[in-house]
Amino acid sequence: MAKDENFILEDSKKLMISDEIIVQAIQELYKDEIKERIKEKLKENPRMENELKDSIRDYTRGKLLEAGAQAKMLKVVAELGLISIPESFRDEMVKSILKAIGPELDTLLKNTL
DSSP states (O other), X not given: OHHHHHHHHHXXXXXXXXXXXXXXXXXXXXXXXXXXXXXXXXXXXXXXXXXXXXXXXXXXXXXXXXXXXXXXHHHHHHHHHHHHSOHHHHHHHHHHHXXXXXXXXXXHHHHHO
């Protein structure tokens, strides 16, 4: 039994050691080194640290505003589409849309608000 386990372990090691994995590991180490240097420099310079925090907050706020604007545009486009189709299809289409995406929208809103 132990011999079978060693066989599996040895084969797994052979599969795991490849150029790609080694390169990825080195890249991760390099990224960690860069992160540490950046953290050190920011700790040495509180002004820059605060500016970075402010810029990240502004960037995040901008992305959220962008997402909100896109949602508004989609709403208007959907409304335009609905008022452009014949009334006989409109009610059926609204029901189909709500049936298809209603539960997902409900879950999304509950999770984000």
